[in-house]
Amino acid sequence: MPGASVIADGVSRCYGRSEVLHGVSFAIEPGELVALTGPSGSGKTTLLQLIGSLDRPTSGVIRVDGINVGELRRPALFRRSTIGFVFQLHYLLPALSAQQNVELPLAADHVGRRERAARARELLEEVGLGNRAAHLPAELSGGERQRVAVARALANRPRLVLADEPTGALDTAASGQVWRLLTSIRESHGTTVIIASHDVTLGEHVDRSLHLVDGRLTEPETPPRPVPGRAG
Amino acid sequence: MTAFTQTLTSLRHRPGRALLTALGTALGIGTIVALLAVSAGATQTAGKFVHLGPGEMGLFQKDASDPTTSVLPESLITTLRRQSWVASAQGLVLLIDALPKAPGAVLFGAVPNGFETGRMVFLSGRAYRAPNEMVVGTTLAQQMGVHLGQTLTVAHRRLHVVGIYHIGIAEQDQGAFIPLATAQAITGHTGEVTTIAVKVSVGMKLPAAERLLKRRFPGLTVITDPDEALRAGANGQLIQNMTLVIVVLALLIGGIGVMNTMLMSVIERRTEFALLSAVGWSGPQVATLVLTEGMALSILGAALGVVIGWLGAQLLVHALGAAAFVSPKVTAWVFGRALLIGILIGVLGGLYPAWRAAHLSPARTLAQH
Numbered sequence: 200m201p202g203a204s205v206i207a208d209g210v211s212r213c214y215g216r217s218e219v220l221h222g223v224s225f226a227i228e229p230g231e232l233v234a235l236t237g238p239s240g241s242g243k244t245t246l247l248q249l250i251g252s253l254d255r256p257t258s259g260v261i262r263v264d265g266i267n268v269g270e271l272r273r274p275a276l277f278r279r280s281t282i283g284f285v286f287q288l289h290y291l292l293p294a295l296s297a298q299q300n301v302e303l304p305l306a307a308d309h310v311g312r313r314e315r316a317a318r319a320r321e322l323l324e325e326v327g328l329g330n331r332a333a334h335l336p337a338e339l340s341g342g343e344r345q346r347v348a349v350a351r352a353l354a355n356r357p358r359l360v361l362a363d364e365p366t367g368a369l370d371t372a373a374s375g376q377v378w379r380l381l382t383s384i385r386e387s388h389g390t391t392v393i394i395a396s397h398d399v400t401l402g403e404h405v406d407r408s409l410h411l412v413d414g415r416l417t418e419p420e421t422p423p424r425p426v427p428g429r430a431g
Numbered sequence: 432m433t434a435f436t437q438t439l440t441s442l443r444h445r446p447g448r449a450l451l452t453a454l455g456t457a458l459g460i461g462t463i464v465a466l467l468a469v470s471a472g473a474t475q476t477a478g479k480f481v482h483l484g485p486g487e488m489g490l491f492q493k494d495a496s497d498p499t500t501s502v503l504p505e506s507l508i509t510t511l512r513r514q515s516w517v518a519s520a521q522g523l524v525l526l527i528d529a530l531p532k533a534p535g536a537v538l539f540g541a542v543p544n545g546f547e548t549g550r551m552v553f554l555s556g557r558a559y560r561a562p563n564e565m566v567v568g569t570t571l572a573q574q575m576g577v578h579l580g581q582t583l584t585v586a587h588r589r590l591h592v593v594g595i596y597h598i599g600i601a602e603q604d605q606g607a608f609i610p611l612a613t614a615q616a617i618t619g620h621t622g623e624v625t626t627i628a629v630k631v632s633v634g635m636k637l638p639a640a641e642r643l644l645k646r647r648f649p650g651l652t653v654i655t656d657p658d659e660a661l662r663a664g665a666n667g668q669l670i671q672n673m674t675l676v677i678v679v680l681a682l683l684i685g686g687i688g689v690m691n692t693m694l695m696s697v698i699e700r701r702t703e704f705a706l707l708s709a710v711g712w713s714g715p716q717v718a719t720l721v722l723t724e725g726m727a728l729s730i731l732g733a734a735l736g737v738v739i740g741w742l743g744a745q746l747l748v749h750a751l752g753a754a755a756f757v758s759p760k761v762t763a764w765v766f767g768r769a770l771l772i773g774i775l776i777g778v779l780g781g782l783y784p785a786w787r788a789a790h791l792s793p794a795r796t797l798a799q800h
Contacts, residue, residue: 253792284709
């Protein structure tokens with residue numbers, strides 16, 4: 200299934216009197232790998248949450264595959280079918296094993312027990328943790344936990360993966376593994392991937408970057424590179 | 432990973448808190464079970480003070496505090512015998528705590544050869560004839576090591592044991608029968624009885640006889656079924672009212688306890704619920720998870736409560752000195768009600784935390800973390 204397109208048109212988000220995003224507009228093609236860079240507090244997380252329907256814009260419109268995500272009546276259903284989240288902190292449930300954590304999005308979708316288990320094991324193999332399926336998060340390293348979180352994000356075969364500082368809490372080696380994983384998702388599944396990071400040097404790993412400062416896109420977008428697997 | 436399995440996993444992850452919450456619910460439910468069990472036992476026992484066979488009724492004084500404190504004039508027996516629909520009528524005096532060595536045993540004062548005493552099968556000896564004679568039930572005889580010819584002190588009177596009988600009613604086999612006049616002399620109520628057992632004539636239906644009696648003697652409570660016997664006692668009504676109050680209190684206190692624990696749990700685990708929402712769990716799915724957890728805790732509490740209640744009921748009747756004539760009964764109905772109350776506590780206590788969990792803003796919660 201191809202990745203999802205994302206279009207933001209004049210998106211603002213206010214919390215009380217504080218305006219976090221100011222009329223942000225951009226367009227992302229299906230299957231693109233985009234970095235959303237900027238310093239802390241620039242509005243990257245807010246923008247990702249708006250795209251992922253975790254929050255609603257104060258004004259403006261965000262469309263994912265043409266669907267206005269700010270007006271969804273059942274956003275959880277939309278997230279379940281379209282979005283995969285990877286957060287800076289893995290947010291794995293401590294009482295559940297790696298495999299059970301990966302199964303969570305599938306449980307929401309009432310997928311059968313065997314099918315859930317098979318899919319979770321397949322994804323854990325894909326992120327190199329096939330032999331750690333029965334381990335609790337406390338028994339995994341930081342990098343392994345984040346890889347489980349990536350597997351969880353892919354469980355429902357999302358068309359858009361939103362990663363918020365996915366390597367922010369990891370050392371260099373573990374960061375490299377997670378980066379390679381996120382890049383490979385686009386390569387192998389054609390999924391659209393947006394990665395928020397304060398690291399402005401990400402440009403070399405992604406198709407293009409969007410740079411946010413104080414809630415505004417400050418630089419012209421870097422010209423899009425050809426997306427693998429897409430003609431023209 | 433369903434809501435149920437996730438609930439079990441979550442409870443196993445916090446065993447101490449789960450057990451303490453369940454224990455809080457268990458105490459409330461235990462109190463209910465203890466009262467219901469004593470009440471059920473008392474109902475059954477009160478019914479057996481006057482054994483009611485087919486076509487028989489027991490008459491008690493209306494609004495007596497309990498069946499044993501009823502006082503009826505003996506002359507009423509003569510009046511009743513004159514009724515065409517009455518085959519026979521017999522007065523009984525019930526004495527509690529009259530045997531110092533068996534304080535829980537009930538002594539029945541009755542005329543010999545009445546239809547209550549006529550059911551006795553004598554294993555040894557005979558029925559009493561003289562005012563200073565008595566007969567003892569098999570169970571009481573075994574408990575006290577009583578034998579024929581022995582003299583027992585009953586309320587400072589010395590009575591000779593002339594027979595050991597078996598009737599097949601636990602309360603009567605655990606007690607003794609003495610002459611009616613002797614019992615009246617002991618109580619100081621000459622010419623009065625505690626209750627009157629009435630056997631209606633063949634062809635007369637009990638409900639019709641009951642209506643006639645109530646119209647003719649409005650100060651009487653008429654029992655036609657042993658299970659109704661608790662009606663005869665205001666104490667029985669008191670137990671039932673008290674049970675209702677305790678049920679309401681248990682629902683409130685247990686519900687608030689579960690609500691408090693579940694709210695704490697929701698606050699502590701808000702990132703977990705926000706994460707579930709982020710990966711696609713709907714509000715109702717998250718709420719179901721919290722409600723299931725609350726109900727699992729309450730059902731566990733109810734199960735513990737039944738055990739605590741059963742033990743509590745035994746202690747209660749011993750503390751009240753009523754162990755010999757009240758056997759607490761944890762019936763299926765008592766157990767069912769405890770379970771139902773447990774589920775209600777879980778649902779009531781879990782509703783608000785479930786609502787809170789379902790309405791958490793994932794964006795705000797995850798950003799705060």
